[in-house]
Amino acid sequence: MELAGRLDWSPLWISLKTGVVATIISFFLGLWAARKVIKKDYRTKSILDGILTLPMVLPPTVAGFFLLLIFSRRRAFGIFLNDTFDIQVVHTWLGCIIAATVIAFPLMYRNARAAFEQIDANLVYAGRTLGMSELAIFWKIVVPTAGPGIASGTILTFARAMGEYGATSMLAGNIPGKTGTVSQRIAMVIQDGDYVTAGFWVIVVLVIAFIAIFLINIITGRHMKNVRKW
């Protein structure tokens, strides 16, 4: 394996780190948003749902455009972040995370929402009449019962976040060792006609994707036992 020896492994770590962090953020944000949205009446629900799902439907480059508008250091919010908190988003790893989170979040949110809506409301009522706090009801009853749906949402979110290309390239750019993710590396080496390196990264991505899905399936397997087959 001559290739492996002279290979720059940084895209892998950047992609993995980005995927994990974006998934964690999306996980909590997605559950929280799903919880809020299902409490609303039909009309508010449709509007909120549309807004929260939009990044998934839009071309990633469009999302990237909006992200640049917001975070560019030549614009108000970007300047504010830079001057007040010394935070830079454009061309940084933080940009990778934000781009990946925005694009992948709807998958988490939508799966969580669908899973929550499937829950027998009596379970929540039972928790209440038993005197359980709303927080305990949510984490001990709702989330475990919605486990399979939430798990599949997490898998998809991770896969999407790890492979994000369009918005990432616009917001974070492709700086080797800093924001150069696997997807961007594949695109770059293909432009150079280096199909061997591209092929190698493709295989790496395939393996990681498969392992991730396999792992989470094992973890949720315990919960899956309670789901009735039909």
Next chain:
Amino acid sequence: MGRIYADIHRKIGEFELNVLIDSDAKRIGILGASGSGKSMTLRSIAGIEDVDSGHIEINGRVLYDSDSGVNLRPQKRNVGYMFQNYALFPTMTVMQNVMAGLRGSREENMNKAGEMLARFGMKGFEKRLPGELSGGQQQRVALARIMVTEPEMILLDEPFSALDGYLRDHMQVEMMDMLQDYPGQVVMVSHSRDELYRFSEDLFVVREGSILRHGDTRSVFRDPRRIEVAKLTGCKNFSDARVIDPHTVHAITWGIDLHFEKEITEDIRHLGYRAHYFEPVWGERQENCIRFDLAREDILPFERNYYIYPETARDGQEAADVGYDELLCWFVQGEEQRVLEERGMPDYIKMKEEHILLLE
């Protein structure tokens, strides 16, 4: 001694709920068809259903009062609620389910929960998941989960409807035993007159969001007063009625005159007669008899059901033309069935005055 007072008003679209449950009985029943608002009443008491206005209190403790703006969260009401489907938490073990509502230390809770499970015959099932239990066992766990929190009142929402046949009968008896030592009031909602007749001392009959009748269970069954109540208590035979004189009523649907020793009030519009209470008469026609003109016969394992033409029916008319709801039902069991087999079909069946329901 406990006392519930629940004055509940709620409007959802076309449906309006206006009920007053006021009782100091230990076992209270709410009888009604599905969609009558009986479950909604129960949910309102527990605080898991919104109420537009009214006042709810148990044992002098106000749970809800629209005037003063009191509306305790279900968590603060300390009312145990058993759901129709038991609502056991599917990802928790039996033990975790029973411990879910407890606040003490883990060890303390485990002791309490274990004790309660043992009391309800569920020792050895602690590590099982609800999905691995039978319907009856799930019900026991659900009740253990409620009882362990020591609620001030227990509400049972159609507790036996998810069970079938033998288990249903069995669990009714078991439930009475399990609740035996419970000091508070228990309110049970059901569409089954048998369940409530067995269970409740005080009975409320609900229809279309209103209380039709309230009284001690036996007296409600003996004297339902209204045709809708009589139907819900299981009466099968009804006739429109016209009072001819204080001792005679013409049963319009049945086509006969009925004589009463007691005086009949003017406001009687309907008569009812329970299918088990007819007496066969052979030979001469007697007072308060109806001709035994058989339209149809159903044979059940322990009962024969005879459907008889009213005397308004013309000779040779088909049952379908008369309308099945106008046929009189006579249900015969046990000894009486044997007598019929020996002596053959009667010429008349007789209504006994004390069993005739006089309805507004």
